[in-house]
Amino acid sequence: MRQGIHFISGLPRSGSTLLAGILRQNPRFHAGMTSPVGSMYRALEQSMSRRNETAVFIDTKQRRDILAGLFTNYYDEVQADKVVFDTNRMWCAKLPAITQLFPTAKVICCVRDVNWIMDSIERLVRRNAFEPSGMFGYESGGTVFSRIGAVATSDGLVGYALDALKDGFFGEQAPAMILLEYEALVTNPNRAMRMVYDFIAEPWFDHDFDNVEYDPGEFDLALGAPGLHAIRRKVEFIPRQTILPPQLFHRYDDDMFWRHPGANRHNVKIISRG
Template identity: 55%
Template sequence: MERKIHFISGLPRSGSTLLSAILRQNPCLYAGMTGPVAGLFNTLQTEMSGKNEFSVFITDAHRKAMLKGLIENYYDIQTPAPIVFDTHRLWCTKIAVLNELFPDAGIIACVREVPWIVDSVERLVRKNKYQPSSIFNYQAGGTIYARVDHLAEKDGLVGFAYRALKEAFFGEHTQRLMLLQYETLVSDPVRALRAVYDFIGEPRFEHDFEHVAFDDGASFDQRAGTPGLHDVRAKVSPTTRKTILPPDLFRRFANESFWRHPEAQQHTDVLIV
């Protein structure tokens, strides 16, 4: 039986770990936190390019077979589940090649109002006050303004993912892209998960949104100096809180949720839930 491959991508702190934790309640599915596959995929692409002096012996047929085999072989070892979701923010930049390798694959991009993404990262930093985070290259000190500038850089945690998402959203393979808003996932998880199953063409599954568990990320988060990065609350529900960002920083990102802008929606047929 050929395994079905799908992908989870999008913005950080926007529910990808929560979505994976819910999906894996279904015994037919495997989903996890951000893993090594996309990075290996990217490296393999580079090493099969003209950078390699032996690339004259590597055809596009070789490239296609090796890239496809990388993903399939990894999950042949990882899980017996017939349906797999691989998670990484890089996938939004790879839609064109994924469309050829896995024509039936869906990419679910998790999104969230951008100021609250920044707020969520800053909360993690303050919670782990004794451990510098890999998010900021393990550098201690600095102000919230410096941290936010770092996040928003083109290769920063938020900046890269945001640009990758826009590339996918306004690209030519939007039929394979679904935007799942964090606000929908936590306030109406039944509707959110039904939309996911309909999008990938699989039978719906009755999930337990009162007892969600995810224990895979603790050691990774500790090593990254960011304990709690992949924590998931047992009950799926929205929370109301005041932002800890200074007002000017919150305003800086208040209009950046482009997928909610009517003019953006007119230029794409991406499914937004």
């Protein structure tokens, strides 16, 4: 991690795995799906909080050094000479800490129309019709309405990520973020990635957008959601009709808050479909 670190965050089913697959074509970069660093970071925070009576012996500098050391120790031996991109939905909500630990780090937030995120999740559920998903506690008796409602709650797959994104977008550290819309990435990947490279101040690498590879291994199988992180080799936009009932599909019409007039008060960079 001697070459620096950046973060991938944002909304699920919005291109973060695809983005990692593209970035890892660059031999200078290390990127992947959600890493264990986020959960370890949260555990360290809790263990150093006042819930632990011995935390009185830990000062602010020690807390910062311990948390920074988590990243450097996790990545140093594996990817010593590469720029690291660590992925986790929680990083948007941790901008005040991230910008202090790593002042030059940027957070690339993958975003998408929430209605289509819900559609994508339901498609995955139906594709795995014989295997209850861990996204819903492995329960098999629900309906499309209960499933979408479950992931939309503040502790659900989509709801938490959306709240975290708002946390970062409206906070003082928002300029460290860039929002990358899914449609922008898949319709014109060359343009979108050049804007990402400009934002992170890295020299351009000629990517092969017709041959993107990423193998999630057994992670998706363990979650009971085969195909959750699968990506197509060719980066392209494939139009389709929604499979959600109309009243459900339009339930989240107003959740693309970053497009609302006047919402971007910190002038966060947004890569939208050109």
